[in-house]
Amino acid sequence: MLRYAEMMRMKMPIKENDIDPTDDSEKTCPNPFAVDEDIIKPEPNYFTAAFDRERMKQFVIKDKESFFTNAQRSRVAYEILARMRYDDTDRDKFGIKRLINNGSFAAAYPLHEGKYKTEHSVLTWGADNERVLLFEEWARPGRWYKYQPLDLIRKYFGEKIAIYFTWLGYYTMMLIPASICGLVVFIYGLATLSTDIPSNEICDRSGPGNITMCPLCDKNCSYWRLYSSCRYSMVTYWFDNYGTMVFAVFMAVWATMFLEGWKRKQAEIEYEWDVAHFEEEEETVRPEFEATVRHKKKNPVTQTDEPFLPAWSKCFRYVTAFSVILFMLCLVLAAVFGVIIYRIVIVTLFYSTPDQLVAENARLATTATAAVINLVVIMILNRLYQFVALGLTNMELQRTQTEWEDSFTFKMFLFQCVNFYATLFYIAFFKGR
Numbered sequence: 001m002l003r004y005a006e007m008m009r010m011k012m013p014i015k016e017n018d019i020d021p022t023d024d025s026e027k028t029c030p031n032p033f034a035v036d037e038d039i040i041k042p043e044p045n046y047f048t049a050a051f052d053r054e055r056m057k058q059f060v061i062k063d064k065e066s067f068f069t070n071a072q073r074s075r076v077a078y079e080i081l082a083r084m085r086y087d088d089t090d091r092d093k094f095g096i097k098r099l100i101n102n103g104s105f106a107a108a109y110p111l112h113e114g115k116y117k118t119e120h121s122v123l124t125w126g127a128d129n130e131r132v133l134l135f136e137e138w139a140r141p142g143r144w145y146k147y148q149p150l151d152l153i154r155k156y157f158g159e160k161i162a163i164y165f166t167w168l169g170y171y172t173m174m175l176i177p178a179s180i181c182g183l184v185v186f187i188y189g190l191a192t193l194s195t196d197i198p199s200n201e202i203c204d205r206s207g208p209g210n211i212t213m214c215p216l217c218d219k220n221c222s223y224w225r226l227y228s229s230c231r232y233s234m235v236t237y238w239f240d241n242y243g244t245m246v247f248a249v250f251m252a253v254w255a256t257m258f259l260e261g262w263k264r265k266q267a268e269i270e271y272e273w274d275v276a277h278f279e280e281e282e283e284t285v286r287p288e289f290e291a292t293v294r295h296k297k298k299n300p301v302t303q304t305d306e307p308f309l310p311a312w313s314k315c316f317r318y319v320t321a322f323s324v325i326l327f328m329l330c331l332v333l334a335a336v337f338g339v340i341i342y343r344i345v346i347v348t349l350f351y352s353t354p355d356q357l358v359a360e361n362a363r364l365a366t367t368a369t370a371a372v373i374n375l376v377v378i379m380i381l382n383r384l385y386q387f388v389a390l391g392l393t394n395m396e397l398q399r400t401q402t403e404w405e406d407s408f409t410f411k412m413f414l415f416q417c418v419n420f421y422a423t424l425f426y427i428a429f430f431k432g433r
Contacts, residue, residue, distance in 0.1 A: 001068060001073070001076060002051075002053050003053070004076040004079060004080065005051045005068065005072070005076065006050075006051050006052055006053050007284070008075070008076070008079060008284055009050040009051065009284075010050070010051045010068075010072060011048040011049065011050060011051075011274050011275075012048055012049065012050075012051045012059050012067075013046030013047070013048055013059060013060040014046070014047055014048060014049050014058055014059055014060060015046065015047045015060065016044055016045070016046050016047075016060070017044075017045040017046060017047055032145075033145060033146060033147050034146070034147055035137060035146060035147055035148075035149045036137060039122055039127075039133065039136070039137055040133055040137055040149050040152055042151070043151040043152070043155065045272065046060060047274075048274045069155050069156075070110075070113065070130070070155075070156060071154075071155065071156060071157055071158035071159075072158070074110035074158075075158060077110065078096075078108070078110075079284075081095070081096040081108060082095045082096055082097065082287050083095065083287045084096075086099065094287065094291055095287055095288070095291075096108045097288075112131050113129050113130075113131060114128055114129040114131060114132070115128075115131075115132070116131045116132060116134075116135040116139075117132070117135065118132050118136075122136050130152060130155065130156045131156070133149075133152060134149070134152060134153070134156060137149060138152075138153070147169075148165055148166075148169050150162055150165065150166055150169075150269075153165055154273060159273055159275050162273075163266075163269060163275075166265070166269055167262070170261070170262060170265050171258075171262075174254070174257075174258050174261070177254065178250075178251065178254050181246075181247055181250050181251075182247060184243070185241070185243035185244060185246065185247045186238060186239065188241060188242075188243040189237055189238040189239065189240075189241040189243065190238060192241065192242075193234060193237055193238070196237050196241070198233065198237075199230075199233045199234055199237050202226055202227060202229060202230050202233045203227055203230035203233070203234070204227070205225075205227045208226065209225065209226050209227030209230065210225060210226070210227065211225070211226045212224075212225060212226075213225065213226055215351075221351045221352070221359075228360070284400070285306070285307065285399055285400060286398065286399065286400060286401055286404060288394070288397070289307060289309075289397055289398065289399050289400075290307050292397055293307040293308065293309055293397065295307065295308055295309070295310055296308070309397055309399075314396075317395055317396050317397065318396065320392075320395070321392040321393075321395065321396060321411075324388060324392055325392070325411060325414065325415070328381075328385055328388060328415060329414075329415065329418050331381065332381060332415070332418050332419050332422055333418070333422060335377045335381065336374075336422045336423055336426060339370055339373060339374050339377070339423070340426070342370055342373065343366055343367075343370045346365075346366045346369065346370070347362055347363065347366040350362030350365055350366060374423055378419055378420065381419055382415075382416065382419055385411075385412070385415045385419070386412065389408055389411040389412055389415070390408065392411065393407050393408040393411065
């Protein structure tokens with residue numbers, strides 16, 4: 001454990017931080033949303049340094065059994081499994097990932113310690129383990145209004161999972177004003193529907209609503225009255241009224257405030273957990289990179305030979321990945337174009353049918369079926385591209401896990417933007433022009 005902790009440059013405590021971050025108002029006015037400190041004790045804040053066995057005496061070791069957290073022990077165990085060879089005759093046969101991919105194992109994950117439920121009061125008798133604390137004060141539905149015990153989540157699951165839940169909690173909190181504003185706009189649409197002149201005129205059968213409109217197709221379509229679209233105009237006004245402009249401006253400001261606020265929150269968490277500059281200082285090389293790359297290069301700083309990927313190999317891999325990504329994006333655009341052609345053909349067929357019920361609801365039926373088809377295509381392409389992006393990222397041979405995740409995330413973000421929003425861009429900027 002000590003050897004791998006040193007190799008992985010784990011940040012361990014060397015001195016307790018005597019700065020009290022608690023606001024005076026929090027001490028005098030109890031916060032009903034805060035975590036109950038009688039149940040979940042506040043974690044002490046330490047100054048940390050990369051673990052070194054030669055400087056063991058400088059680290060704060062109160063108990064050797066609990067010096068390393070469960071998350072750190074699980075991380076070391078996975079690192080061993082990821083680097084262990086299972087065939088000495090083949091250098092490519094190593095790591096638990098390859099054994100999972102070839103079907104030798106179904107999965108690899110750390111197990112929880114003990115049950116998450118307890119038969120006695122946690123406040124009176126204490127918790128049997130940290131899992132019980134997380135369930136009682138965080139995971140169960142009765143604690144939906146409480147702040148998240150981020151320090152305990154970090155201690156149990158590790159920094160990566162804890163940062164995700166930090167972002168999720170911040171995002172959920174920021175959605176509250178956005179949802180309130182959207183609800184107010186919707187209620188405004190319901191309340192002012194009776195005063196909306198265009199909707200009233202469309203629904204007035206004795207007035208403008210009695211205007212005869214041209215057929216919606218060239219063949220087998222008859223003339224129709226404007227009031228037949230009364231229902232659609234009313235529903236449209238609920239969501240698209242004068243308050244929608246205010247909501248659009250609000251969301252533009254909200255998005256900026258969300259991003260800037262998250263930067264502040266992220267910087268705060270990085271300082272408290274001492275994970276700033278982790279990628280540049282502590283991250284180790286991926287075992288897949290070390291096993292696959294054949295070339296070595298001396299590090300000018302450490303004076304040790306390290307694996308590296310030549311520029312020509314990087315260029316070839318990136319060009320191949322770019323070509324596949326471009327093909328997949330074109331496939332998405334082709335799918336959107338196919339749905340457009342489907343709408344044109346089907347609405348014409350529905351209007352041409354002798355069935356009066358189908359002809360009257362041709363637009364609604366076409367929109368509904370096209371939406372379902374579009375959803376199915378989006379889900380299929382998203383699943384397909386996730387598999388393709390995973391293969392392309394592995395082919396690129398990223399040096400560290402963070403570089404691998406950044407490359408995979410960029411591919412998925414680029415594809416999902418086009419896959420999810422191509423139809424909306426068509427409706428907003430091209431449809432009907």
